[in-house]
Amino acid sequence: ESRYNPADIEKKWQQQWVDQGLDKTPATPGQKKFYALSMFPYPSGNLHMGHVRNYTITDVIARVRRMQGYNVLHPMGWDAFGLPAENAAIDRGIPPAKWTYQNIGQMREQLKELGLSYDWEREVATCSPDYYRWTQWIFLQFYEAGLAYQKEAAVNWDPIDQTVLANEQVDSDGKSWRSGAKVERKLLRQWFLKITDYADQLLADLDKLSGWPERVKTMQANWIGKSTGAHVVFSTEDGDDIKIYTTRPDTLWGASFMVLSPEHPLVEKLTTADQSDAIKAYQDMAAGMSEMDRTAENREKTGVWTGSYAINPVNEQKIPIWIADYVLMDYGTGAIMAVPAHDQRDFEFARKFDLPIQVVVQPEGEVLDAAAMEEAYPHDGVMVNSGPLDGIPAGKGKGQSVAAAIKWLTEHKKGEGTANYRLRDWLISRQRYWGVPIPMIYCDSCGTVPVPDDQLPVELPVDVEFSARGGSPLAKMADWINCKCPSCGTDAKRETDTMDTFIDSSWYFLRYADAKNEALPFEKDKADDWLAVDQYVGGIEHAILHLLYSRFFTKVLRDRNLVSIDEPFQRLLTQGMVQSMTYKNPVTGKYIAPSDVTDLNDPKDPETGDPLQVFYEKMSKSKYNGVEPRVVLDKYGADTARMFILFKAPPEKDLEWDDADVEGQFRFLNRVWLLVTGFAANQGSKARVTHVEQNSLSKTDKDLRRAIHIAIKEVSEDVEAGYQFNTAVSELMKLSNALKDAKQQDSDVYAEGIQSLVLLLAPFAPHIAEELWQQLGFSESVHRQSWPTFEQTALVADEITLVIQIKGKTRGTISVPASASKDELAQYARDSDIAKKHLEGKEIKKVIVVPGKLVNFVAI
Numbered sequence: 001e002s003r004y005n006p007a008d009i010e011k012k013w014q015q016q017w018v019d020q021g022l023d024k025t026p027a028t029p030g031q032k033k034f035y036a037l038s039m040f041p042y043p044s045g046n047l048h049m050g051h052v053r054n055y056t057i058t059d060v061i062a063r064v065r066r067m068q069g070y071n072v073l074h075p076m077g078w079d080a081f082g083l084p085a086e087n088a089a090i091d092r093g094i095p096p097a098k099w100t101y102q103n104i105g106q107m108r109e110q111l112k113e114l115g116l117s118y119d120w121e122r123e124v125a126t127c128s129p130d131y132y133r134w135t136q137w138i139f140l141q142f143y144e145a146g147l148a149y150q151k152e153a154a155v156n157w158d159p160i161d162q163t164v165l166a167n168e169q170v171d172s173d174g175k176s177w178r179s180g181a182k183v184e185r186k187l188l189r190q191w192f193l194k195i196t197d198y199a200d201q202l203l204a205d206l207d208k209l210s211g212w213p214e215r216v217k218t219m220q221a222n223w224i225g226k227s228t229g230a231h232v233v234f235s236t237e238d239g240d241d242i243k244i245y246t247t248r249p250d251t252l253w254g255a256s257f258m259v260l261s262p263e264h265p266l267v268e269k270l271t272t273a274d275q276s277d278a279i280k281a282y283q284d285m286a287a288g289m290s291e292m293d294r295t296a297e298n299r300e301k302t303g304v305w306t307g308s309y310a311i312n313p314v315n316e317q318k319i320p321i322w323i324a325d326y327v328l329m330d331y332g333t334g335a336i337m338a339v340p341a342h343d344q345r346d347f348e349f350a351r352k353f354d355l356p357i358q359v360v361v362q363p364e365g366e367v368l369d370a371a372a373m374e375e376a377y378p379h380d381g382v383m384v385n386s387g388p389l390d391g392i393p394a395g396k397g398k399g400q401s402v403a404a405a406i407k408w409l410t411e412h413k414k415g416e417g418t419a420n421y422r423l424r425d426w427l428i429s430r431q432r433y434w435g436v437p438i439p440m441i442y443c444d445s446c447g448t449v450p451v452p453d454d455q456l457p458v459e460l461p462v463d464v465e466f467s468a469r470g471g472s473p474l475a476k477m478a479d480w481i482n483c484k485c486p487s488c489g490t491d492a493k494r495e496t497d498t499m500d501t502f503i504d505s506s507w508y509f510l511r512y513a514d515a516k517n518e519a520l521p522f523e524k525d526k527a528d529d530w531l532a533v534d535q536y537v538g539g540i541e542h543a544i545l546h547l548l549y550s551r552f553f554t555k556v557l558r559d560r561n562l563v564s565i566d567e568p569f570q571r572l573l574t575q576g577m578v579q580s581m582t583y584k585n586p587v588t589g590k591y592i593a594p595s596d597v598t599d600l601n602d603p604k605d606p607e608t609g610d611p612l613q614v615f616y617e618k619m620s621k622s623k624y625n626g627v628e629p630r631v632v633l634d635k636y637g638a639d640t641a642r643m644f645i646l647f648k649a650p651p652e653k654d655l656e657w658d659d660a661d662v663e664g665q666f667r668f669l670n671r672v673w674l675l676v677t678g679f680a681a682n683q684g685s686k687a688r689v690t691h692v693e694q695n696s697l698s699k700t701d702k703d704l705r706r707a708i709h710i711a712i713k714e715v716s717e718d719v720e721a722g723y724q725f726n727t728a729v730s731e732l733m734k735l736s737n738a739l740k741d742a743k744q745q746d747s748d749v750y751a752e753g754i755q756s757l758v759l760l761l762a763p764f765a766p767h768i769a770e771e772l773w774q775q776l777g778f779s780e781s782v783h784r785q786s787w788p789t790f791e792q793t794a795l796v797a798d799e800i801t802l803v804i805q806i807k808g809k810t811r812g813t814i815s816v817p818a819s820a821s822k823d824e825l826a827q828y829a830r831d832s833d834i835a836k837k838h839l840e841g842k843e844i845k846k847v848i849v850v851p852g853k854l855v856n857f858v859a860i
């Protein structure tokens, strides 16, 4: 007998599986298809434990489905554009493409070592021109549909390096990560995708996603942020219309001033000569501030009066028009009616600038006095001072006042009910090199002209100079920028911005269905065949943007008749974090590497001597608590790493790394190895059991067979019900113990047990299962076998004969399950005809149960 040595078998089988084309996607998915997808990684260069966990979970699902007879698509690829590659170019002079492809090569090897059953023929890299050509094509589809447009928007501007910064490059104190300069806001003309057109569908269709965690759906719903209310039109004294959005049209009679966003287009016109300087100064100040700062709670209110008035349409009152930065231009209409009695921000503003406050909602059993109020009253009550609404129950929740107000507004043609969304259009322009060039050309005579399909891809130029200063490298490449207008042929210029990398990942799951297509991003039939993704697995950090954008893309592509599905991901599993022990000095706040801690049982800071806090936290470099997949693979092999990860916690829960448990899984695989190789050596072809006749079995064989079929049943159910792989692994351990304890090694049942154990183990620890399967004498791959099914009859426990006594005298016997507990035995006896007959009219004083033998009723 040989020892279990993962290094001997894992590489060998990985190569053989490739040679056999084991993981290739079937050409036609047919009726029974399964699309298993992991969120593809950014090729940073190294796999971390979070990746290993994510991909192992999906791999087990894919492997089980294959054994269950599904045609499985299980692909992998690279989310390969993005900032780190450009930083590597700036810092180390390596071209982004070279850096990226090197990393991809490295990580691909690591994935292969894990024994993940990917169809590598469908691999995609978003930075490859074969892929981004179609990203550009899809962008042009959006443009054609009127869903891509340009407008001015603010960027983070580093005044020293003269470059645009991504949000991640701005420190929390608003300084550039590289130059340290205070970051400014600068307006640039940029491209947007009109995701707001789909806000309603994106919200409503969340209901279709029954296989998604509630938490993720709630996060998406909050992000979309639908509110309902009304548009109301106020007129200025000069007769201009100012439209406002309010969620509380019922409070219109309490609107005592208006506030416009400083960027509102009417501000200039409304500003009187006297107020002009103050307004301009205020606008300049607001322009330099971020939205976060502007809307921060408890911030002292600021603002300036325009000098003009509007007329409140419900009561013809003349009310002043102000500007203030707490009103944002891109929410609602960028203008509000202020109701200080019932809105806290308006209240603070009114108090600060001494503006009138009018109560229109009275709380029940209390009288609000505007002069004495210390804060706004936003709660329920009864409408007052509100003409036609007086006396109506008020409030957003139970009140009828909002509906009544909308009815009044509609009848009087002064407004209408409407919905509003927090969701904004998606700003996709990035002033960067390493991304998809936006395929647009600017011509002096024709304006903005899309690059014709047959000129795609607009490729990234290669000889590029990188420096942290002076903006995007593309914007400096005259040769690349200058081109001919596709429409009139005169000199024109290319757009130099590239796309947000979230666009690349918004359609990759469709490309996998037809990854090599050179004429289209994917053929409709193929996408329809494979999509939706049956199981998507990834991190909760993508709960909002990536998933929302992918849903948006899917709906637009559907509306362009490129695919038929409404939703891309049928079921979503967000796996928990991989945590590990961290050591932190509570005094200095510094993390200490475990290797620097002198005594792990009494951990102290080696420098200061302070006792250290010890707790589990997500693995990360900065906390020195990462465990390198490399180290685990070298020491134990991929199968142990997989088994540990699956065993230690249910997939959606956080997992605490524990070396002893890793070791434990290694030992378990060793036991399985000994068990199966031992059997193979002694019994050889006995393993090929195809049928066991339950009825002719001895009691010991029946008992063992029950354990086998319970394991099959439990593992199958654990896999089916929310992928409870941790309990599935426990069941495998139980089965292995039962086989180890069994004496009848030469029986058919024992052979059936060995065979079932290897089959059930196959999705979890694919290499060792394959090796053992072959040692049992089978020639076809274990991964091509059918998933075992349990026999109901094998599950039934044996029966025993139970004696029934009344006052010590035997009255008869009944048959009961051998597994029945004491209470159950008493119940079986009580329910028996024998007991009923003899106990009629008597009172039971005592019930004596001798397990496995008899029940005695003491009755008088």
Ligand code: ANZ
Pocket (backbone or CB within 6 Å): 227, 245, 246, 247, 248, 251, 326, 327, 328, 329, 330, 331, 332, 333, 334, 335, 336, 337, 338, 339, 342, 343, 378, 420
């Ligand atoms: C009058 C009013 C009275 C309001 C009241 C609230 C309470 P949500 O629920 O988030 O949609 N608002 C509208 N547009 C705004 C903008 N561009 N910037 C800042 N605030 C804006 O919030 C809608 C409410 O936020 C609107 O309803 C408006 O204030 C304000 F007792 O109108 B309300």
Ligand code: ZN
Pocket (backbone or CB within 6 Å): 443, 444, 445, 446, 447, 485, 486, 487, 488, 489, 490
């Ligand atoms: Zn032209």
